[in-house]
Amino acid sequence: MVRLLRPLARGATYTRLLHLWVPMAALSVWLWVQPELPWVPLLVLVPVGLVPGVRVGEGAQARLLLTPGEPESQWAARPAAAWRDRWRTVLWLQLRMVLGGVAACGTVWLPLLSYALAARAVGHGTGEPAALGGAEPQWLYALLAPLPLVVLYALVVGLGELVTAAGRRLLGPSAAERLAALEERTDQLLERTRIARELHDSIGHALTVAVLHAGAARAAGSPEFTDRALTAIEETGRAALEDLERVLGVLREAGRPAGPRPTLTEADRLLESARASGTRVDAEVTGPLESLPGPVSREGYRILQEALTNVLRHAGAVPARVRVEASGGALVLEVRNALPASGTEAGRGSGLRGIRERAALLGGRACTGPDGTGDWRVRVELPAG
Template sequence: MTRLLRPLCRGTTYTRLLHLWVPMLVVSVWALIDDTTLWVPAVVLVPLGFVPAVRTGEGVQARLLLTPGHEDAAFSVAPSANRRDRLRTVVWLELRMLLGALTTGVCVWLPVLAVELVRLAVGERVDDIPLLRDAAPHWAYALLAPLPLLALYGAVVGLGALATAGARALLGPSATERLHALEERTERLLERTRIARELHDSIGHALTVAVVQAGAARAANSPEFTDRALTAIEETGRAALEDLERVLGVLRESERPASSRPTLTDADRLLESARASGATVDAEFAGPLETLPGPVSREGYRILQEALTNVLRHAGEVPARVHVRVAEGALTLAVRNPLPDDGAAPGRGSGLRGIRERAALLGGRAHTGPDGAGDWQVRVELPLG
């Protein structure tokens, strides 16, 4: 019983009823002008449905009244983009008018019928309703009086559900809109992945440098070395804060340009940071780095940053060789360092996966692993086209 009466406590039942009543306001105004041509409003809806903005208005109304409190993606709020959308809008307007007429009829006549049955039960005659005009007054009609009200309840709930289903079918997004929504969702997911990689590479590098420097300073027990370590930690932390602020700026401003991100022309600060942490870095750059396309140069910087971070995190103070070359329509970036004494591979987690993802995103390839000569190598090739 509680489940049966639950719609009475839902606001959606009454907002849907209001949605069905709205078209009848126009019909009521027209009835005051000429009650013999009530079909005219239905005819006027046909050209009205071909107006692109009408579909937007109907979609907004459906969201607010048929599914209040929910951002229902089943209702499109975009203007009609093609002939098929306009025809669907016309059909919806006519369906809404029909359902509105039925709703108005049951909301008027079923309560009247219940009242007339009560009048018959108390001994009065009924002349207003042809069905009861010849009925003789009798107390038993009181037993029938609740039936029209129950029918009214069922009709209001059922017609509201029918209107919602019709709106989803006729005001739903077209194939083009669904494809556009899917592309936007894919773009958002890609952007989230890119931001996650940015934070991992930048913050991870800064924390690794800070940990290595702090540990070395404690072991050295030298005021001069400690001063240099604190300076390196300060500089690395400041750079990480700048990167963090930039990433947060991207989150706040979706159209913020990516040109502010560091590129391979800024690679010196990565090398100095690694050297300040105790690693010996031998770097060789060949080719015009300043001519690299922006996406290739920016992703190359992050790949180099992650490779050096892995050296510091997993191999410690070991000599590392960096080779960056721009030639033959490709950027080749290689970082090589001796494996730790225990032979453990320097990392197989999200950092190396991020390197491979960055390379694949630009149509390149990445190789990470032992090279057979006792060294660990990260080698990435990115096309410039």
């Protein structure tokens, strides 16, 4: 019994009834003006439903009144792009009008019928139903009086469930809309992953360089060296702050252009930063770096930045050899450094994983680890076509 009466305590039961009553307000005005043409509103709903934006409005209304508090993803959130979705909207408007008419009639006449039966039970009212055969057993009216209310309860709950199920079917996202939403969500996740990688590479490089410069300046005890170290820390920190401001601006304002990102044409800045920390870096740069596609050049810069950061962080002030070659429709980045006596923790951090992920996203490949000659090697090949 409690389970049967539970819908009476749910707010959705009453908001669904309100949803069914809404179209009846407009229909009642029309019937008051033109009672002999009740079918005209149904015809008018056809061109209305074909308007793409109507689907969004109906979906928002259904979400608020039919499924309050439930996820929004089950309702269409964008205008109908395909004709199939437009005709689904037309069918929904027609069905909503019909079900609303049934709900309006039921909620008006069933309570009146219950009242009439109750009045007969106490001896008021005139006329008798033909089914009673002219007899006047007052107790029979008393037994029949609650039945219209029971029917009203079943009608309200049943129509609410029916209109909700029909709404999910007709106003829910189509396969194309679900695919578009999935692609949009995937793009957002990829963008967040890229931003996390950008921050890791930029901030990690700046902090590593700052720590190494500060330690070297303290150990050197030379005012000139300390001045150079502070200058390098300032330049590296300023570049990291620019990257941070750019990324935070993108996060704060959806759709805002990301702004210029560093490319391989600015690789000298990375090399000089590494050299200023006390590491001897021999660099060989060949090929037209300025002609590389934007994504390849930007990701190549970040890969080189992370590789040099790993050298400074894990190997210390050991000689490093850098080769950047753009030729034959491919970009080759290679960073070698001598392994320290304590060895290197290969592949345990997120830096090397980020290098491999960047290469894979561009259709390239990355090899990291000892090369068998006592050196640690990071070699990345990216297609430049």
